[in-house]
Amino acid sequence: MSCAAIVHNPTPFVADKFVLADLAGNDVVLTVVSATFEASSGTSLKVAEVQQPIALADAYFGDPRHSSVQVESQLGLMKPCVDVIVRGNVHAPRGAAASTVHFGIAVGRMRKHLIACGDRTWTIGAGGRTPSAPQPFIAMPVVFERAFGGADQSSCCPENPVGVGYRTCRSADPAIRTELPNIEYADSRMTRPSDTVRVAGTGSIARGWQPRLAYAGTFDAAWLDRKWPLLPDDFDARHYQAAPHDQQFPDLPGGERIALVNMTEDGAWHFDLPDVRLSTRYRFDAGHDAQPLRLDTVLIEPEHRRVVMIWKNLQKMSRKRGLLHDIIVFRTRTA
Template sequence: MLEVRNKTAFEVALVPVQDKQGDDYAVVVIKGTFCWKDRGVPVPAGEPVPILHADTFHGEPGSSSLRYAADACPRKPGTDVALVGSAHVPGGKTATTLDVGLRVGPVQCVLRVVGDRRWQRMMGLWRPTSPEAFRTLPLVYERAFGGMDLTHADAAKHSGEPRNPVGTGYCAHGDAKRLEGLSLPNLERPGSPITHWKDRPAPVGLGFIGRDWMPRQRFAGTHDAAWEQERSPLLPEDFDERFHNAAFPELVSPQHLQGGEPVRLLNVTPEGQAAFHLPRFHVEVEARFSELRARHTAVLDTVVLEPDSRRLLLTWRAAVPCTRRFLDIRCVDVHATPA
């Protein structure tokens, strides 16, 4: 009987997966939950967050953005960095615009947060209203550019923004029924404001993006009739493992982070700025088969920052090859030591 012996303070799960060549792997997922204070060293939290075996959403699945990408997934070729939280004007004040951002080691992203605006017809032209003041705003893709336009009488002309179908501000035809009162995005890229309803800026955010969103979806490969007849249920030959990286593209580190990297946060806490270093652990997995043992060093491939609760989630992963031998695994030992 397969036994997983967790000798860490973290959550551990064993996930059987198969790659596009049909080779089997036992993927060991190790998830650590930490709490942190400004410029302090994050320490293990008393209540660990469980490993998620499916994506979770901010609202209704399929019509809202991802809150957390599933932990139980195959190998990631790089490290995802994501932030789940809100923009905060420092000191409890109000503002109509605010820059927010994060930097973790080599990856960084800065967004401009703009108060609520709507399209309004003035002097015969469609113009944005002046932004309203805010103290805090959620950093979700529902507030970034995107959305669906279903107003045309011909359903064949319905369309949406494939990079963010749950966003706001997208209008396909300039129909007054669609534009009047339509919310503009709160999240923009600094220096690239929306000025016309035909503008199609790239959606921006700090959180995870959906499996069927571009550009992530293009890594899923070709699922056509030829694939269904010749390869299914194997993955398509053009499947790219980068599909498993679910962070905003600018927040995916092509090389796995090691731990110990500096973290800098801007205007995602009431204090305005926060800084600390990622915890650094050496996480090792030993798989015992009936005839042999195999040691694997787990890589840090997911970093989730939750500034509103001062929480940090780190996920390490090790893929143990076991083609046609998954049931031969007798025991998996997991160790983690501070590095």
Template structure:
């Protein structure tokens, strides 16, 4: 199997077993673009390399995910993610404000806050008549006022979640329990914590208008990548039990759901896929533009599959729109297609830009029958 890539973007063709053990071909491509205010994305002169594995800021279990592997086989929808900071309106320090992200019909708004903490309220408790002095214990937690700021990192560490106090045992090398929806977060406290623990960071990224109660457990809010073992993805991974080991291995479990491959917050997954020409708007996520507006490039790509007994087209789907505005105004788009290819043999795959025919039958025809090369 040979892939001829006529595009300026890195791409790879590889094969993967389907649920029945038959081999499919996956063609995956990553394009790097730059934001242009009130205009279409511009192709970046320097393209990021093909992403061979998930990338993290540090330890995968203790830091944020920065990139998803391009060897992901397929996604039912388009992920929309953002890495960067929330900026206060007009650049003036504020205790809180709203930031939002919209691409096409997919949108999400969060409320961001300056630094704030859970402050323990202490009371003295006598253990009995023989006690020489009272024991100091936590009787309640009080949320401090948020400090004014002009910027808040939109990082999962600033959202609800993290370690659960009182769990784990260092002597037995037992790890602490974590909030499975966001193991990196903050804000979980209880009355069993040591009285001298001091102030504990409270979530700075929340639902709009959400008031915090330390007794409650909240849905973590954010725009970043979600790691495979977090609850929103792990729930789709399927069952890996003895029956799977004896009857299915090395195939995926029968109850595996391809939604596992989606790496965005559930609110930021477009199903069906985005078409690739949508407008986008980011509010208070850019240091200079209160509303950063633009449009996806409207490009359509296809793979021409040729060999002695085969001649057909497969159209790639846009399955990722990833804004990385930590230092530059980079937008990464990922495209992918999966199709049966039991025998790779002498197959030649040509990846190129295509034009999809607008015919009355297009709504029911397969993508392979609609594409022609766009010269």
């Protein structure tokens, strides 16, 4: 189904509509708003002059078969929780090379403590194989290629098949030479080749990795006979969540204090999440319907001192309502 409705957007943000199918195959209109804020100085965020576009497709750091997600499409249907995704680097304090750097993020009361460790190899001693001393570094990308995981010819780490350390696998990125993870949770670190530790990261988890894959549903012969090309009956909307589980929030009303440690060159960046309320008004043949937009994703890019917030609303189409003529996006409150 096509939709000729015009999107009226008096806000400074980017807004668009997309006609999709829901789980039952019914036509729905997904309204997406992308709002970009930046901090030119200090900690207060202002509306950016250049607004980031809505991502229409997934983008990877390299070959999609062997790399992690750089940007995920923002056209997924409604997420049960709000994703907070941080895409950037860890920086050694004061720009002086360090072998180990503690870093992390805080959102409200949530604290996430990670460690970046320089490249290491397995050394053989009387007690077996142990990690070598880490090599110093100044800055390091926080990507899943540098976290625990990996794949060989017989198996892979389902939570991160592109990582390093699983069954002594090397990273899928040939430029990464370390034999142990660079990025780890502070309380879950690899010390033996047989260790299985938690996959650490702050970016987007790929759709085909666990735990997301478990929520995608059952694609079997019955699905092929009865449901294709729609999603399976047991599809779970948690499949849309791209952030690590500890970066998902039931709601973020706005005003929450967000802090990043050692993810900027000056060591710390903190700001209050913009308190913005957005709504939509749909004009059908049969009348109007006003709906609030729900915050879906917060993307933080500390290298650019930039925050992108994504809001969405899902509107079902109905013959009783007639044609949809206009979609108006407007702010109901800005603090």
